[in-house]
Amino acid sequence: FAQDKPFKIGLILPMTGQQATTGRQIEAAAKLYMAQNGDTVAGRKVQLLVRDDTSLPDMTRRLAQELVVNDKVNVLAGMGITPSALATAPLATQSKTPLVVMSAATSSITEASPYVVRTSFTLPQVSVPLADWASGNGIKKVVTLVSDYGPGIDAEKYFSQRLSANGGQVTEALRVPLRSPDFAPFLQKVRDAKPDALFVFVPSGASAAVMKQFLERGLGKAGIRLIATGDVTEDDQLNAMGDGALGVVTSHHYSAAHPSPLNKQFVQAFEQANKGLRPNFMAVGGYDGMRVIYEALKTTRGVGDGDALLAAMKGQVFESPRGPVSIDAQTRDIVQNVYLRKVERVDGQLYNVEFDVIEGVKDPGKSR
Ligand code: DHB
Structure with a gap:
């Protein structure tokens, strides 16, 4: 049964080079989300597979291919820059794998594949x-x-x-x-x-x-x-x-100084887990992206099917550290303050x- 296997999230980020802060922020936020919400969801062990694409789009696509074909990930996520997201979108479509874009912010990315869901901004x-x-x-x-x-x-x-x-x-x-x-x-x-x-x-x-x-x-x-x-x-x-x-x-869409109680908790927990590093907007994109994945896994009772997960990601409404947000069911893009x-x-x-x-x-x- 699928439920006996781990549920895998392939998180592809730039961990080196000009965009390295994006990678360290999103990885830290994803790990914080898992530490706070547990690594078993709907009876399945959640595994995060982190890969460094050095923000080269050919590398993003190759890593995504390996994650889908060899590791059989249920979800692809990350995407530090727009060219990485655009290079990976066709693979998401072909393999029917939801692609949760946590960083890249060109408007058209959500139109590059019906499997893209975005938690960053445009x-x-x-x-x-x-x-x-x-x-x-x-x-x-x-x-x-x-x-x-x-x-x-x-x-x-x-x-x-x-x-x-x-x-x-x-x-x-x-x-x-x-x-x-x-x-x-x-x-x-x-x-x-x-x-x-x-x-x-x-x-x-x-x-x-x-x-x-x-x-x-x-x-x-x-x-x-x-x-x-x-x-x-x-x-x-x-x-x-x-x-x-x-x-x-x-x-x-995000400031670490956003004065909501939820954000105060988020900033404090993030800084505590990361030697005082302050979370930026990338961290919030990663944290909320994990939320969208976890809730979809719960709604689909751990089955892990790509189309079912995608359907359960569309239309989510929740409070983020940035403020109230929703995933537009038609466009799969984030609606936010x-x-x-x-x-x-x-x-x-x-x-x-x-x-x-x-x-x-x-x-x-x-x-x-
Ligand atoms: C993108 C990357 C960023 O680091 C950013 O701040 C905004 C947009 C991008 O490539 O889409």
């Missing part, structure tokens, strides 16, 4: 509310600076369209390479253009570098405001960015302090 979801905030706060001319791949292009497009609809204007749209970017020449261009604000999206692992160079180039002192998606002020690296980051306004936050010093540490919320935001990329 860039359109957070970029539109930031454009509205900017327009409401005297920001008219903006230069955008994004990583030149899926999520960056989504962020640029949805921010820019919304700002224009509000009567503002993106005067220049700059794109930097995903890997080892040198921001200096781009930031010099921004300094010369003197917009009201610079809007930035770079993936979490590249954010400390962009912040450092923004500050070194003196853009803030030149009167150019930095506004960004929360990837740029993510909680794993925020403290290390220093006081220059104070006052930066971002929009995102988007918060506006400002970097502030709290008890001697830098945090993204939430000051406004837009509730129950669906991915705007799906309403085309």
Whole structure:
């Protein structure tokens, strides 16, 4: 019987290289979830098989293939960056294996396979509310600076369209390479253009570098405001960015400073289990992804069939450390609150302090 065998989750993450913080955050969160909720669900022992894809999509696909064919995993999960998720989606379809995307955030990923379920966020979801905030706060001319791949292009497009609809204007749209970017020449261009604000999206692992160079180039002192998606002020690296980051306004779905009782418990437990490491939005994507898998396994009474699990993942509604969320049964994408936050010093540490919320935001990329 299937019930006598372990239930296997193949968790593929970048554990080395630029995206290594994504891997360490999600792995730690998945392990915390299992420590808190037990490793036996519906009578089956749950096994987590963690693999490092070094964020190379060919490697992600090869590891996924091995996990499905040799290890016979019931669920694939992780996916640090968009190209990894897109490379793995066809295999999820062919093998009818649910693919729980815990990190990658390009809108179209959920459309690449009917077996994708997402617990992270999308860039359109957070970029539109930031454009509205900017327009409401005297920001008219903006230069955008994004990583030149899926999520960056989504962020640029949805921010820019919304700002224009509000009567503002993106005067220049700059794109930097995903890997080892040198921001200096781009930031010099921004300094010369003197917009009201610079809007930035770079993936979490590249954010400390962009912040450092923004500050070194003196853009803030030149009167150019930095506004960004929360990837740029993510909680794993925020403290290390220093006081220059104070006052930066971002929009995102998770802050370690989110003031709910559930989040306070989550942050405390995560820090305690990980030598004081603060959880960032990747950790919450991983933690909630495990919740979605555990609940699907319970609902299906441990049978472990891919189609049954997928059906039981669709439509889940629960409270996350980030706030109330649901998995849209039609799109399989996450519906969640988007918060506006400002970097502030709290008890001697830098945090993204939430000051406004837009509730129950669906991915705007799906309403085309
Ligand atoms: C993606 C990766 C990130 O690290 C991030 O912060 C946002 C999006 C991605 O590749 O989809």
